[in-house]
Amino acid sequence: MLQADVPVYTPATLAEARQLLQEPGTRPVAGGTDAMVRFKDGVWRPTAWVNLLRLRGELAYIREDGDWLEVGALTTFSELLASRVVRERAPLLAKAVRTVGGPAIRNMGTIGGNIGTASPAGDSLPALYALDAEVLVNGVTTIGIAELMLGPGRLKLQAGDLITGVRFRAQAPDEVCTFEKLGLRAAHAISLASVAVRLAPGMARVALGAVAPTVIRVPDAEAALVAGHAAAAAAAAQEAARPISDVRASAEYRRAMAGNLLLRGLMRMLGPNLVSPIGGDPR
Ligand SMILES: Cc1cc2nc3c(=O)[nH]c(=O)nc-3n(C[C@H](O)[C@H](O)[C@H](O)COP(=O)(O)OP(=O)(O)OC[C@H]3O[C@@H](n4cnc5c(N)ncnc54)[C@H](O)[C@@H]3O)c2cc1C
Structure with a gap:
């Protein structure tokens, strides 16, 4: 539920989303499980929401690339848990994600949103640190997860930047x-x-x-x-x-x-x- 007095844009492409996010005070929203709580509590007061829902075709995926796995930012926790690739090749991430909220939160909450919240209590994050994960920004650059996290709620991102995915090496079978x-x-x-x-x-x-x-x-x-x-x-x-x-x-x-x-x-x-x-x- 997004509030009537705050405009909500629903861009169809990453380029359009980035352009909308150049406006000061705008904020992306993915599953909304953190965003709506913070908005309701008055912690976040964006001038507009940029709803990423229509980017799911582009940004909800789990890909294998040799030794590497890449997960799109809009991939939900439920999708991660349902993935045989994640369970078998990144069991640590699967174990962490299994502990997130309940089924409703896992159905809506995304890995990009968990990173975007930058909470030290975000449950996918210790797994991503232990996997030496790199976060994809705007689909073009990567930044190490530890370098990205500046503090609670603070990320090393510029206005208009979007987290588009996260990549890491698959775990070895003997781990x-x-x-x-x-x-x-x-x-x-x-x-x-x-x-x-x-x-x-x-x-x-x-x-x-x-x-x-x-x-x-x-x-x-x-x-x-x-x-x-x-x-x-x-x-x-x-x-x-x-x-x-x-x-x-x-x-x-x-x-x-x-x-x-x-x-x-x-x-x-x-x-x-x-x-x-x-x-x-x-x-
Ligand atoms: C009842 C309840 C239980 C919860 N339990 C847990 C739990 O056990 N463990 C846990 O870790 N979390 C938990 N959470 C928090 C929340 O569900 C997760 O942090 C979730 O991953 C947020 O994802 P989202 O897609 O809903 O993000 P949103 O709420 O849409 O966004 C969260 C933040 O990330 C930013 N953001 C979203 N997508 C992007 C992007 N692609 N690029 C840049 N910034 C982005 C938003 O602007 C916002 O600042 C819980 C929340 C609730 C309400």
């Missing part, structure tokens, strides 16, 4: 991965803390969500995991976290959970005997 999320409820919960982990011989990726102004990678935790030290990795995750306190959780709790979620993920991936608690003997 294990997990996405762990802590919320106040089992479903429809915004992350209080989250962690995406990938492990393969000689390779580890650890990205934390909701414990800093942006999602963060934790190189010290990754190095500890490559060396086989689970407890040291969890301690590094806690150390790296820079959470805030808010109505949902204190900073101290979020920091502790960053380490605990990593340990939980490692146990899920590797079995309970492979990790020791923080403070115990690192393995």
